[in-house]
Amino acid sequence: MAKKQKKAKKAQKTQLPEDGIDSSAPAGVGVHVVLPDHLPVLPAKDLVAFPSVMMSLYVGRSSSVKAVEEAMENDKLIFLVAQKDQEAEDPDSNGLFRIGVVANVVRTLKLSDGRYKVLMQGIIRAKALRYTQGGDFMTAKIESLLQREPLNITAEEEVIINRIRENLQVLVEYEHLPEEMLLVTEEIQDPGVLADVVLAHYKLEPAQAQSLLEEVDPIKRLRRTDSLITDDLNQFLISERIRDKTRDELSKGQREYYLREQIKQIQRELGETEGSSEDLSALKQALEEAQLPAHAKEEANKQFRRLERMPAESSEYALIRTYLEWIAELPWAERTKDRLDLKSALEILDEDHFGLDKAKERIIEYLSVRKLKRDSKGPILCFVGPPGVGKTSLGKSIARALGRKLFRVSLGGVRDEAEIRGHRRTYVGALPGRVIQGLKQAGSKNAVCVLDELDKVGADFRGDPASALLEVLDPAQNTEFQDHYLGVHFDLSEILFIATANTIDTIPDALLDRLEVIFISGYTTEEKLNICTRFLVPRQMKENGLEGKTVKFEESALLFLIERYTREAGVRSLEREIGSLCRKIAREYAESKKLRKVITEKTVQELLGTTKYDPELDEQKDLIGMARGLAWTIHGGEVMPVEVSVAKGNGALALTGQLGSVMQESAQAAVFYARSNASMLGLDPGFHQKYDLHIHVPGGATPKDGPSAGVTIATALVSALSERKISKDFAMTGEITLRGNVLPVGGLKEKALAALRYGIRKVIIPFENIKDLEEIPKEQRDKIKFIPVKHISEVLEITLEHNRGRGRGAKGNKHRAKPLTAEI
Numbered sequence: 001m002a003k004k005q006k007k008a009k010k011a012q013k014t015q016l017p018e019d020g021i022d023s024s025a026p027a028g029v030g031v032h033v034v035l036p037d038h039l040p041v042l043p044a045k046d047l048v049a050f051p052s053v054m055m056s057l058y059v060g061r062s063s064s065v066k067a068v069e070e071a072m073e074n075d076k077l078i079f080l081v082a083q084k085d086q087e088a089e090d091p092d093s094n095g096l097f098r099i100g101v102v103a104n105v106v107r108t109l110k111l112s113d114g115r116y117k118v119l120m121q122g123i124i125r126a127k128a129l130r131y132t133q134g135g136d137f138m139t140a141k142i143e144s145l146l147q148r149e150p151l152n153i154t155a156e157e158e159v160i161i162n163r164i165r166e167n168l169q170v171l172v173e174y175e176h177l178p179e180e181m182l183l184v185t186e187e188i189q190d191p192g193v194l195a196d197v198v199l200a201h202y203k204l205e206p207a208q209a210q211s212l213l214e215e216v217d218p219i220k221r222l223r224r225t226d227s228l229i230t231d232d233l234n235q236f237l238i239s240e241r242i243r244d245k246t247r248d249e250l251s252k253g254q255r256e257y258y259l260r261e262q263i264k265q266i267q268r269e270l271g272e273t274e275g276s277s278e279d280l281s282a283l284k285q286a287l288e289e290a291q292l293p294a295h296a297k298e299e300a301n302k303q304f305r306r307l308e309r310m311p312a313e314s315s316e317y318a319l320i321r322t323y324l325e326w327i328a329e330l331p332w333a334e335r336t337k338d339r340l341d342l343k344s345a346l347e348i349l350d351e352d353h354f355g356l357d358k359a360k361e362r363i364i365e366y367l368s369v370r371k372l373k374r375d376s377k378g379p380i381l382c383f384v385g386p387p388g389v390g391k392t393s394l395g396k397s398i399a400r401a402l403g404r405k406l407f408r409v410s411l412g413g414v415r416d417e418a419e420i421r422g423h424r425r426t427y428v429g430a431l432p433g434r435v436i437q438g439l440k441q442a443g444s445k446n447a448v449c450v451l452d453e454l455d456k457v458g459a460d461f462r463g464d465p466a467s468a469l470l471e472v473l474d475p476a477q478n479t480e481f482q483d484h485y486l487g488v489h490f491d492l493s494e495i496l497f498i499a500t501a502n503t504i505d506t507i508p509d510a511l512l513d514r515l516e517v518i519f520i521s522g523y524t525t526e527e528k529l530n531i532c533t534r535f536l537v538p539r540q541m542k543e544n545g546l547e548g549k550t551v552k553f554e555e556s557a558l559l560f561l562i563e564r565y566t567r568e569a570g571v572r573s574l575e576r577e578i579g580s581l582c583r584k585i586a587r588e589y590a591e592s593k594k595l596r597k598v599i600t601e602k603t604v605q606e607l608l609g610t611t612k613y614d615p616e617l618d619e620q621k622d623l624i625g626m627a628r629g630l631a632w633t634i635h636g637g638e639v640m641p642v643e644v645s646v647a648k649g650n651g652a653l654a655l656t657g658q659l660g661s662v663m664q665e666s667a668q669a670a671v672f673y674a675r676s677n678a679s680m681l682g683l684d685p686g687f688h689q690k691y692d693l694h695i696h697v698p699g700g701a702t703p704k705d706g707p708s709a710g711v712t713i714a715t716a717l718v719s720a721l722s723e724r725k726i727s728k729d730f731a732m733t734g735e736i737t738l739r740g741n742v743l744p745v746g747g748l749k750e751k752a753l754a755a756l757r758y759g760i761r762k763v764i765i766p767f768e769n770i771k772d773l774e775e776i777p778k779e780q781r782d783k784i785k786f787i788p789v790k791h792i793s794e795v796l797e798i799t800l801e802h803n804r805g806r807g808r809g810a811k812g813n814k815h816r817a818k819p820l821t822a823e824i
Contacts, residue, residue: 039079040067041138043091048082048209049101050200051122052193060115066136068116076105079140082210093131099214102126145216157191160226167229176236192218195225263308283324291333296488300327323425331445339403340371352397353390354530359518363398377475382499385520388570391500395450405447407438412453420468422485432485435472446494455501466508473497473514521749522569524780525562532558536575544582553599560601564611581607622728625720629712630733630754632747637754639731642697642712644720649692657697660705667695670714673740683721708745710736714792715799724800731755732764740792744768749775752784764795
């Protein structure tokens with residue numbers, strides 16, 4: 001602390017007041033100078049100059065500038081004298097002391113503001129016999145006060161000189177004086193010069209310094225200097241002893257007051273402004289008003305005490321201050337009042353979103369529990385579904401329904417654990433984790449936190465953010481979540497966490513175990529139509545300047561837009577197409593003042609151009625070797641056609657279309673099933689030796705994998721080998737075993753909605769998936785005939801044409817599989 005005060009004093013010393021003097025080093029000792037009768041006078045404010053010292057001086061008053069210029073034009077000598085009234089701007093002869101110093105002007109530098117920076121050498125004491133105001137500056141008739149008789153230093157005086165040096169050494173060691181003092185006085189032997197140099201470097205009141213300057217006898221001046229240093233040292237040592245003795249006796253409050261007063265006194269001595277103390281007072285008040293828990297309050301007080309003892313220029317000062325500001329601004333006790341009106345909350349959810357009944361029901365259940373038990377913990381929901389179905393916006397609606405603040409944490413691509421737990425304060429640019437940052441932004445302890453794209457969290461050498469999320473999302477641990485930056489516990493248990501993801505496959509099991517997963521499937525055509533009418537069209541009309549205009553979208557036009565320009569589970573692309581329509585309508589209106597008032601199918605095609613998704617011709621007729629499968633993707637369900645082609649060869653099997661390992665195994669299982677049951681299926685038992693098989697899944701640029709294509713591949717394979725057509729009315733899904741059994745699959749709802757989008761009304765499903773039909777909305781379920789099967793033979797019986805031919809090399813088939821099908 002003392003070193004920092006020393007640096008601060010040195011820094012302050014270089015900022016000289018106008019006409020103020022800065023002494024730096026002895027020079028010119030013993031120089032003999034012949035003085036003229038009259039010299040120009042330079043009055044000095046606040047400080048008293050001493051001989052034998054090099055001085056730096058800023059000269060700004062016009063009379064002082066003229067005096068310096070006069071000295072430079074002649075013999076460079078000037079009479080430097082202190083003025084009696086330190087506040088006087090233009091003192092007359094009565095306002096100046098009689099005794100001053102004759103100085104040699106060594107160098108001058110004219111500044112841009114008209115002032116001079118003057119370097120001058122103190123030479124001898126002199127007395128002004130008479131001051132004369134002549135022209136622009138004052139002159140003085142002077143006489144020298146130089147001691148002309150040689151001094152004989154006695155043993156006593158030698159002791160005094162040695163004592164002065166020793167006392168200076170002690171004061172420098174205690175950092176009460178700068179080290180330069182020892183360097184300056186080390187080679188000086190003359191007692192008068194030694195006294196002058198010490199006094200020039202000592203911080204004295206102007207009256208005391210002038211009194212010492214007027215002491216002409218060098219021995220008396222030396223004794224007074226010794227007395228001054230000895231008294232100063234004794235006071236300093238006594239103060240140190242008292243402080244050491246009473247430190248343990250003072251109570252905590254008294255000690256803090258004592259230290260604070262010392263700091264204030266030091267700041268006043270250094271000339272520091274009161275701004276920093278006022279800022280610290282505001283920070284202390286903010287900490288007191290933050291209602292910190294006991295452990296956080298203890299740490300904050302500890303850091304605040306450190307901050308008070310630091311100079312504002314210290315780099316650590318800014319770090320601690322920023323940390324305390326974070327502590328003060330966090331919502332340790334701030335909460336919003338939950339809106340527990342169930343009817344009102346449901347109305348808000350319905351107002352913002354169409355459908356999504358499962359998610360809405362869970363939120364109403366949570367509110368019901370909160371109504372009965374106010375201290376219940378918030379659930380950790382995870383909405384899983386394709387892009388564009390409203391997962392993130394549903395989180396915003398939940399916050400609005402509850403009357404809570406909202407903050408969002410985007411986790412996509414996050415690979416650094418510090419993004420969750422925060423950086424340690426030792427790092428440059430350290431910040432708390434995103435959860436703590438979000439809480440500060442929300443300003444509420446019971447906010448709603450949306451953890452977006454949870455399935456896209458990465459991991460690398462900087463740690464695993466998913467593992468860090470375990471503590472955040474675990475109700476048993478997040479009551480004492482510790483952010484690395486804060487270093488104190490923060491209770492996250494009152495936050496309502498809502499995560500979103502496209503799939504749960506990439507979420508670690510330990511993290512998934514802490515989540516309540518709610519699957520949000522893609523929207524049906526009818527749901528998209530309702531969403532268009534209620535949300536998308538009004539919003540896009542408003543954003544494109546058509547609000548209030550009589551523009552009406554016909555239902556047939558919206559259906560045409562949905563089916564022929566988009567093919568997605570959500571409504572994101574659909575909104576973009578509606579936005580494009582609105583922009584084109586707005587442009588027409590802006591250019592010609594003609595407004596299209598009714599938007600029909602013809603208008604859609606005219607403005608948006610050629611349709612993007614048209615029914616393929618192949619889909620309009622029965623084909624050999626082409627079956628329509630149903631697949632689940634993160635974007636929703638899709639219809640996945642499988643093609644099989646047969647050519648003469650030696651039994652080679654080619655699989656194309658970027659098929660994954662599981663799908664390739666399904667194809668191999670289907671081929672082996674056909675070989676082992678060739679006779680029953682009416683196939684040539686030696687087809688695997690006579691023909692090459694090529695199984696292809698169109699869309700080769702898209703990787704495909706999963707077991708649910710087994711039934712589809714087997715059906716297309718048997719169709720190609722038997723040359724029997726597959727009915728265009730069917731789509732199918734299911735895993736196949738080597739014995740031909742059909743096993744259940746997932747994503748049935750998405751697959752069924754995909755079949756509806758493609759106009760398919762008959763879907764073959766595994767028998768064990770009957771229970772999953774309840775997840776499909778009744779309106780859509782009634783439009784599809786679901787045919788559950790247990791064995792592949794049932795699928796072949798249903799889908800292949802009955803007037804079968806002999807097939808490739810077949811000798812006929814006496815055995816027909818008995819159907820085990822039950823239609824729903």
